[in-house]
Amino acid sequence: MNRLRLFSLSIVLITGLLYTLSCNSCQSGKQTVVAEPYSRVSPDFNADSAYAFIQAQVDFGARVPGTAAHKACGDYLSSKLKSYGAAVVEQHAEITHYDGKNLPIRNIIGSWLPEKEKRILLFAHWDSRPFADEETDVRRQQQPIAGADDGGSGTAVLMEIARQLHQRPAEVGIDIIFFDLEDWGQPSFGETMVEGDWWCLGSRYWSEQPHVENYRAAYGILLDMVGGSNATFLKEGYSMQYAPGVVEKIWSMATRMGYGNYFLSRGGGYITDDHVPINIKQRAPSVDIINLKSDTDTGFASYWHTLNDDMRNIDRNTLKAVGQTVLEVIYTEK
Numbered sequence: 001m002n003r004l005r006l007f008s009l010s011i012v013l014i015t016g017l018l019y020t021l022s023c024n025s026c027q028s029g030k031q032t033v034v035a036e037p038y039s040r041v042s043p044d045f046n047a048d049s050a051y052a053f054i055q056a057q058v059d060f061g062a063r064v065p066g067t068a069a070h071k072a073c074g075d076y077l078s079s080k081l082k083s084y085g086a087a088v089v090e091q092h093a094e095i096t097h098y099d100g101k102n103l104p105i106r107n108i109i110g111s112w113l114p115e116k117e118k119r120i121l122l123f124a125h126w127d128s129r130p131f132a133d134e135e136t137d138v139r140r141q142q143q144p145i146a147g148a149d150d151g152g153s154g155t156a157v158l159m160e161i162a163r164q165l166h167q168r169p170a171e172v173g174i175d176i177i178f179f180d181l182e183d184w185g186q187p188s189f190g191e192t193m194v195e196g197d198w199w200c201l202g203s204r205y206w207s208e209q210p211h212v213e214n215y216r217a218a219y220g221i222l223l224d225m226v227g228g229s230n231a232t233f234l235k236e237g238y239s240m241q242y243a244p245g246v247v248e249k250i251w252s253m254a255t256r257m258g259y260g261n262y263f264l265s266r267g268g269g270y271i272t273d274d275h276v277p278i279n280i281k282q283r284a285p286s287v288d289i290i291n292l293k294s295d296t297d298t299g300f301a302s303y304w305h306t307l308n309d310d311m312r313n314i315d316r317n318t319l320k321a322v323g324q325t326v327l328e329v330i331y332t333e334k
Contacts, residue, residue: 038258042330042331050159053155054314057076057151057152058311060076063151070106074180084163084165086162088108088110089211090108091211095181095205097184103201105180108178109211112165112175116173120172120173120219121177121219122175123179124179124274126151127183128146128147128183129183131189131305132307138189145307146310146311149313150304156227157223157226157319158223161176161326171331171334172334179203179274181201200273200274200277203276203277216284217284219246220278220284221246224273227314227315228318233322234268235264235266236268237271239286240267241279242285246287250326251265253325259324269292301313
């Protein structure tokens, strides 16, 4: 995804009194939210299991398309989806990238209750960036990142949801897609920028050629960088443009469940991410749940596209907040 600028002001008026947030609250970017009593209907999201799914991906090494680690991790993800009762389809293709290289695409798709007409699409990218181009030390910028959060966390949350779907199916059809080649956009250290769309290539390919002809879902949810400590999920711009009702469904559910301190009721910037081609091609009105920051130069977590994107930044509490919210959303569908 590309850089962004975040613009946000938050004013809370309660019965005419202005409450001032503590310094600690200001630094964390969180807002105090009191949840009304809510009776959960979805199964319990296991954050330890999701954490283990991230670790498993990281243990393969950097999941850069065309490498042995990428192939091994893809085999693992496909096998796990099958073990959780999904009907699995893979898309394989090859594209010529901005630098003239031919790169493989491997999209991995798992479906539950494929006979159901009403479907929910859940997706994340599973590749990791081949450059650490946000490293301040230029000697380190050519190294691939581990992608524990950027790539690993969204995939892991969806894998835990897949495990839950196997134990207790939802009442609607669910499709989980792990998109490839999301994160091989041109590096910031490149001397010449080649015109074209070089991000989100796996989702662009699927949006043009879905695994089911004329595929449509009621809505879609993208998970990207959903494992970091003190994460703040703002209402991303394209999500509000294409799927404002879905944004409200997710954010209001998070608040009812007590996760309003993660899902903040304010807008974020417009992010080039996997939900964009899916929205443009009208496969599903889709929302991006992504950790956005107003206190960094990039607009993302400080370790974004650096060699520090590793397991040290993963927080089980964040995984729980995202995973339980998404589970509740899909299990309340009829």
